[in-house]
Amino acid sequence: xxxxxxxYAQSGGVTAVINASACGVIEACRQHxxxxxxxxxxxxxxxxxxxxxxxxxxxxxxxxxxxxxHTPGGAFGSCRYKLKDIDTHRxxxxxxxxxxxxxxxxxxxxxGGGDSADTCLKVSQLSETMGYPITAIHVPKTVDNDLPxxxxxxxxxxxxxxxxxxxxxxxxxxxxxxxxxxKVFVLEVMGRxxxxxxxxxxxxxxGEGEPPHLVIFPEIPFDRAKAMARIDECVxxxxxxxxxxxxxxxxxxxxxxxxxxxxxxFGHRQLGGVAPALANMVREDLGHKYHWAVADYLQRAxxxxxxxxxxxxxxxxxxQAVEMALAGQNARMPAIIRxxxxxxxxxxESAPLAEVANQEKFMPRxxxxxxxxxxTDACRRYLSPLIQGEDFxxxxxxxxxxxxxxxxxxxxxxPDFQV
Amino acid sequence: xxxxxxxYAQSGGVTAVINASACGVIEACRQHxxxxxxxxxxxxxxxxxxxxxxxxxxxxxxxxxxxxxHTPGGAFGSCRYKLKDIDTHRxxxxxxxxxxxxxxxxxxxxxGGGDSADTCLKVSQLSETMGYPITAIHVPKTVDNDLPxxxxxxxxxxxxxxxxxxxxxxxxxxxxxxxxxxKVFVLEVMGRxxxxxxxxxxxxxxGEGEPPHLVIFPEIPFDRAKAMARIDECVxxxxxxxxxxxxxxxxxxxxxxxxxxxxxxFGHRQLGGVAPALANMVREDLGHKYHWAVADYLQRAxxxxxxxxxxxxxxxxxxQAVEMALAGQNARMPAIIRxxxxxxxxxxESAPLAEVANQEKFMPRxxxxxxxxxxTDACRRYLSPLIQGEDFxxxxxxxxxxxxxxxxxxxxxxPDFQV
Numbered sequence: 091x092x093x094x095x096x097x098y099a100q101s102g103g104v105t106a107v108i109n110a111s112a113c114g115v116i117e118a119c120r121q122h123x124x125x126x127x128x129x130x131x132x133x134x135x136x137x138x139x140x141x142x143x144x145x146x147x148x149x150x151x152x153x154x155x156x157x158x159x160h161t162p163g164g165a166f167g168s169c170r171y172k173l174k175d176i177d178t179h180r181x182x183x184x185x186x187x188x189x190x191x192x193x194x195x196x197x198x199x200x201x202g203g204g205d206s207a208d209t210c211l212k213v214s215q216l217s218e219t220m221g222y223p224i225t226a227i228h229v230p231k232t233v234d235n236d237l238p239x240x241x242x243x244x245x246x247x248x249x250x251x252x253x254x255x256x257x258x259x260x261x262x263x264x265x266x267x268x269x270x271x272x273k274v275f276v277l278e279v280m281g282r283x284x285x286x287x288x289x290x291x292x293x294x295x296x297g298e299g300e301p302p303h304l305v306i307f308p309e310i311p312f313d314r315a316k317a318m319a320r321i322d323e324c325v326x327x328x329x330x331x332x333x334x335x336x337x338x339x340x341x342x343x344x345x346x347x348x349x350x351x352x353x354x355x356f357g358h359r360q361l362g363g364v365a366p367a368l369a370n371m372v373r374e375d376l377g378h379k380y381h382w383a384v385a386d387y388l389q390r391a392x393x394x395x396x397x398x399x400x401x402x403x404x405x406x407x408x409x410q411a412v413e414m415a416l417a418g419q420n421a422r423m424p425a426i427i428r429x430x431x432x433x434x435x436x437x438x439e440s441a442p443l444a445e446v447a448n449q450e451k452f453m454p455r456x457x458x459x460x461x462x463x464x465x466t467d468a469c470r471r472y473l474s475p476l477i478q479g480e481d482f483x484x485x486x487x488x489x490x491x492x493x494x495x496x497x498x499x500x501x502x503x504x505p506d507f508q509v
Numbered sequence: 510x511x512x513x514x515x516x517y518a519q520s521g522g523v524t525a526v527i528n529a530s531a532c533g534v535i536e537a538c539r540q541h542x543x544x545x546x547x548x549x550x551x552x553x554x555x556x557x558x559x560x561x562x563x564x565x566x567x568x569x570x571x572x573x574x575x576x577x578x579h580t581p582g583g584a585f586g587s588c589r590y591k592l593k594d595i596d597t598h599r600x601x602x603x604x605x606x607x608x609x610x611x612x613x614x615x616x617x618x619x620x621g622g623g624d625s626a627d628t629c630l631k632v633s634q635l636s637e638t639m640g641y642p643i644t645a646i647h648v649p650k651t652v653d654n655d656l657p658x659x660x661x662x663x664x665x666x667x668x669x670x671x672x673x674x675x676x677x678x679x680x681x682x683x684x685x686x687x688x689x690x691x692k693v694f695v696l697e698v699m700g701r702x703x704x705x706x707x708x709x710x711x712x713x714x715x716g717e718g719e720p721p722h723l724v725i726f727p728e729i730p731f732d733r734a735k736a737m738a739r740i741d742e743c744v745x746x747x748x749x750x751x752x753x754x755x756x757x758x759x760x761x762x763x764x765x766x767x768x769x770x771x772x773x774x775f776g777h778r779q780l781g782g783v784a785p786a787l788a789n790m791v792r793e794d795l796g797h798k799y800h801w802a803v804a805d806y807l808q809r810a811x812x813x814x815x816x817x818x819x820x821x822x823x824x825x826x827x828x829q830a831v832e833m834a835l836a837g838q839n840a841r842m843p844a845i846i847r848x849x850x851x852x853x854x855x856x857x858e859s860a861p862l863a864e865v866a867n868q869e870k871f872m873p874r875x876x877x878x879x880x881x882x883x884x885t886d887a888c889r890r891y892l893s894p895l896i897q898g899e900d901f902x903x904x905x906x907x908x909x910x911x912x913x914x915x916x917x918x919x920x921x922x923x924p925d926f927q928v
Contacts, residue, residue, distance in 0.1 A: 104685045106678075134688045163681030169689045251907055258908055259525075259810035262582030266523045269553045270588045275806060293908065365803075366782065384784075386802035387694060391678035395813055397907065477907035488670055488816065488896035489677055489712065 093125055094196035096415075097139060098147075099132030100164040100231075101171075101202030101209065105245030106252075106393040107404035108201055108231050109165045109493070113158040114408025115199050115229065116147050120155075122416060130193060130500055135169035136200070136209055140182065140509050142189050144500035157493035159405060160483035162393035165495055168202075171509070173209045176219060185507050186213065187222045192503050197225050197415045201408070203232035203243070207423065207447040214421035214443060227411040228423040228443050231404070233390045235286035238449040239441045240425035242476055244407055245390070247400030250290030251477035252392040253279050253334070256385065257294035261301035261332045264381075268330035274321060274372045275332050276382040277302075278365035280389060282338040285309050285453045287389070290473055291334030292465040301332035303463075306368075308338030309453050310462040312347055317368075318375045320463060325378055339364050394490050398479025399434065410438045434475030512544055513615035515834075516558060517566075518551030519650075520590075520621030520628065523583040524664030525671075525812040526823035527620055527650050528912070531584060532577040533827025534618050534648065535566050539574075544835060549612060549919055554588035555619070555628055559601065559928050561608050563919040576912035578824065579902035581812035584914055587621075590928070592628045595638060604926050605632065606641045611922050616644050616834045620827070622651035622662070626842065626866040633840035633862060646830040647842040647862050650823070652809045654705035657868040658860045659844035663826055664809070666819030666895035669709030671811040672698050672753070673896055675804065676713035680720035680751045683800075687749035693740060693791045694751050695801040696721075697784035699808060701757040704728050704872045706808070709892055710753030711884040720751035722882075725787075727757030728872050729881040731766055737794045739882060744797055758783050813909050817898025818853065829857045853894030 098115050100108055112131070119126040131145040132138025138145070145166055147155070158165055176183050189195070200210035207228045214226035230237050235246035257277060264275045281287040285307030295301050303324040306312065324331035339347045348364040365382035372380050403426055410424040425441035428434070457469035465473070483490040517534050519527055531550070538545040550564040551557025557564070564585055566574070577584055595602050608614070619629035626647045633645035649656050654665035676696060683694045700706040704726030714720050722743040725731060743750035758766045767783040784801035791799050822845055829843040844860035847853070876888035884892070902909040 100685070104682050137688070161681070162678045163683075164685035167688060168685045170686070171689055255813055255908055256807045256811070258911075259581045259812060260806040262580070262911065263523050263806045263810040266519070266583030266587045267589070269556070269586060270590055272806075277807075363785065363801075363803075366785070381805055382782075382803065383805035383807050384782075384801065384803045385807065386800055387679040387682045387691075388675045388696075388802050388804065388807075391682040392675070393678060394674055474907065479907070480901070480904055482899070482901060485899055488893065488898070489674055492677070492681065 093127045095127045095194045096129045096197035096199060097132060097190070097195045098129055098199040099135045099138055099201065100166055100168040101135040101200060101206035102168060103233065103390065104164040104168050105231055105233050105390050106162045106248040106396050107245055107401050109158040109161045109163070110401050110404035111201050111229050111231060111244060111408035112165060113155055114405040115412055116155050118409040118412035122412065125416060126197060127194070130195065131166040134167035135171060136173060137169050137171055137509050139186055139189055141507055142502050142504050144193065146498045146500045149496050149498040154493055154495055159401065160393060161493040162391045165493060172205050173212045176212065183216060183220060187216060187220055188504060190222060190224060193500065196223055199227055199229055199411050201229040201231050203234065204237055204446065204448055204450060207443055211421060211443045211447045217420065225415045225418070225420045227415050227419065228446065229407050229411045230423055230425070233287065234281055234284055236284040236450045236452070238446060238451045241428040241436060242426060244400060244404035246286060247397035247403070247476035248392065249280070249287055249389050250473060251397040252389050252395045253287055253291045253385065254293035254477055255395060257291040257302050257332065257334055260383070261294060264330050264332060271379060272381045273325050273330050273378040274380040276365045276368050276380065277334050278337055278363050278382070278384040279334060281308060281336040283308055283450055283452065285336045288334050288336040289453060289457065289465050289469055290477070293470065293473055293477060299328045302334045303328065303331045304333045305464055306333065306335040306339045307453060307458060307462070308336045308340060310458060311342035312339050314371060318371060321372060322376050333368065335364050335368055337364055393483055396481050397477045398481040399476055401481045403436070406438055414440055431471050431475060434478065512546045514546045514613045515548045515616035515618060516551060516609070516614045517548055517618040518554045518557055518620065519583040519585055519587040520554040520619060520625035521587060522652065522809065523587050524650055524652050524809050525581045525667040525815050526664055526820050528577040528580045528582070528584045529820050529823035530620050530648050530650060530663060530827035532574055533824040534831055535574050537828040537831035541831065541835060545616060546613070549614065550585040553586035554590060555592060556588050556590055556928050558605055558608055560926055561921050561923050563612065565917045565919045568915050568917040573912055573914055578820065579812060580912040581810045584912060591624050592631045595631065602635065602639060606635060606639055607923060609641060609643060612919065615642055618646055618648055618830050620648040620650050622653065623656060623865065623867055623869060626862055630840060630862045630866045636839065644834045644837070644839045646834050646838065647865065648826050648830045649842055649844070652706065653700055653703055655703040655869045655871070657865060657870045660847040660855060661845060661895055663819060663823035665705060666816035666822070667811065668699070668706055668808050669892060670816040670896035671808050671814045672706055672710045672804065673712035674814060676710040676721050676751065676753055679802070680713060683749050683751060690798060691800045692744050692749050692797040693799040695784045695787050695799065696753050697756055697782050697801070697803045698753060700727060700755040702727055702869055702871065704755045707753050707755040708872060708876065708884050708888055709896070712889065712892055712896065718747050721753045722747065722750045723752045724883055725752065725754040725758045726872060726877060726881070727755045727759060729877060730761035731758050733790060737790060740791060741795050752787065754783050754787055756783050812902055815900050816896045817900040818895055820900045825857055833859055850890050850894060853897065
């Protein structure tokens with residue numbers, strides 16, 4: 091069979107395990123050296139393709155590629171950049187084809203979420219629309235867990251494990267001190283539109299009164315009076331109250347809690363987090379002593395506490411993407427299909443990219459407890475398998491060891507291109 | 510030899526390893542069952558002694574006590590409560606003696622920081638001032654690392670490892686995305702007066718340009734113009750800037766950065782964190798896209814990422830406290846003495862409690878880089894050994910397994926007492 095090169099790139103917010111997918115793609119390509127020549131990684135996602143800024147991964151040792159499996163962040167650089175429509179921005183697509191042709195790239199692997207799937211879909215159409223023979227496969231990734239079809243999105247299981255563990259640990263801290271100190275603790279987690287990560291916080295406790303006592307979802311309109319009443323009830327009943335709140339929590343009118351309505355000395359609207367905003371409400375309405383934390387990037391970078399299930403799935407979707415491409419599939423995504431909850435069994439199937447791009451999967455109402463402040467057993471059955479197993483990275487000198495790549499650039503052959 | 514009971518309690522902010530000290534105390538007492546009868550743990554620190562709210566640890570299995578070694582938080586409840594002076598609050602001391610007499614308590618182990626050492630010191634003086642034969646030993650603990658004499662404070666090494674690791678991981682995330690997204694990341698860490706925890710963040714990088722690019726200490730007056738200039742320089746030079754800032758960062762006039770001067774809709778002073786305050790300055794002065802995180806309790810509860818060195822020292826000070834008490838010492842604290850930096854060697858020596866109580870150990874100026882935004886090699890030599898080694902807890906169902914104690918109460922024999 092003819093041998094051609096592959097392009098791989100990372101797109102959108104990175105995760106603790108996106109590099110495990112990179113590892114899966116590159117190792118699978120290396121196993122198929124009869125058909126796939128080199129893997130060129132785009133520096134900063136699709137921008138690397140547009141600007142001909144390509145990293146020659148064949149220069150990396152086996153050990154360096156294997157180390158990607160336990161390295162957080164995006165090793166080749168990621169981007170927030172979506173290809174425009176081909177009708178209005180034809181020059182971009184012509185440039186892509188020029189770069190692909192120049193470097194004999196016929197396989198395109200794009201590792202990202204819903205927005206990135208749209209970019210991958212557009213590239214997959216280059217065969218049809220512009221006659222360039224490309225096989226494009228999307229490798230799913232997003233901590234938000236909002237991709238459709240796939241059982242979960244690689245990256246989510248690890249952030250879920252991190253948030254559940256952090257909630258458990260911090261709750262033990264607050265329980266210890268509540269008699270004379272902090273009574274309300276608020277942990278802000280990611281998820282601007284979908285409450286999956288907040289829901290994972292609920293895995294920290296199960297029985298009556300076990301923290302977290304409230305989970306606040308973006309899917310449920312926030313009712314200040316109702317929330318404050320519940321918080322006060324918990325403090326009275328259990329001595330303390332632990333709250334996990336999604337950054338996307340909002341009022342019935344759609345406005346975010348995080349938009350606290352305060353202005354700074356210059357009249358600028360204060361961009362507060364939702365955790366301090368909620369903590370302020372506790373102070374104003376209840377007067378309880380509080381603390382708050384905002385996990386922000388710590389949660390999606392926490393490879394030290396990755397879920398083994400998640401790492402395995404992240405690797406598998408990368409590896410399967412290559413198999414699908416070699417099987418001649420185009421405009422597809424390897425999706426994780428759940429076969430069984432407990433014990434968790436899953437396999438990978440090929441899903442049509444057109445059904446993935448630009449879609450968002452929200453928490454179904456039946457996963458949220460009737461009072462809106464917790465998860466149901468069905469949700470627990472869904473989430474629990476995703477945090478199973480540990481996959482600690484190697485440590486060196488007290489810190490996680492990460493991949494050190496050469497990131498050797500492929501020689502540029504084309505004129506500059508402005509993105 | 511005569512057999513008497515022991516009292517053990519936890520005081521002040523808890524840590525990831527304070528229960529490892531509890532484990533050390535209780536296991537050592539059990540090994541000396543000829544001289545020590547039962548260990549009664551005070552529920553919520555000294556308050557448990559005052560209110561006769563005692564937990565009979567002899568009811569706990571060997572397994573449960575061993576599990577304390579990997580359980581964060583304070584298993585017996587902690588408190589923020591300092592004994593008043595004996596001259597003005599004699600009734601409190603009489604009550605303590607009454608409780609000790611009633612339950613045949615002759616050994617007093619108090620596990621806390623500088624303020625708690627003061628309480629322990631006052632109890633140690635009961636022999637002299639009120640004729641009750643008590644042997645009081647302070648078991649050091651504080652994430653702030655601000656206790657004098659001891660090489661470090663148990664609890665600090667684990668928070669240092671957590672912050673260094675989190676800084677490393679989050680930095681990889683930001684480096685991936687900075688071309689088209691976040692350029693400045695601010696991580697707020699604990700340490701209201703002393704910058705030890707912030708300094709630990711600097712362990713994440715070492716070479717020129719390696720993150721974190723700025724560490725902001727409470728010991729160095731904050732100069733907004735200078736800090737912003739440095740941040741901007743980093744963004745220009747490295748593409749991004751990672752900042753670790755101590756919650757206690759303050760201006761030359763002593764006012765905190767966290768007091769952002771903003772007011773909410775009700776005219777209340779906004780209690781912002783220092784991270785959002787600093788992020789706001791970046792927005793106002795530089796206009797770079799930013800993100801911020803506030804680790805808060807997550808950092809001091811993160812037993813899942815404890816330093817093995819810290820766990821071993823926390824256990825050892827607990828165990829040695831018992832040996833010291835049995836050797837007839839009173840008003841002492843087991844202090845960690847550094848014998849060698851690399852390889853790290855340490856031993857425990859007995860230190861006079863009077864020299865520990867109410868003292869704070871700040872970062873010496875020679876540990877802070879001349880420009881005020883980083884640590885020196887001397888600081889690195891000091892800090893590095895403290896984060897060495899991992900001691901992952903057992904996991905069950907995807908989450909850390911924690912000690913489940915019965916917390917059986919000792920029967921009350923005395924009238925109520927109000928604290």
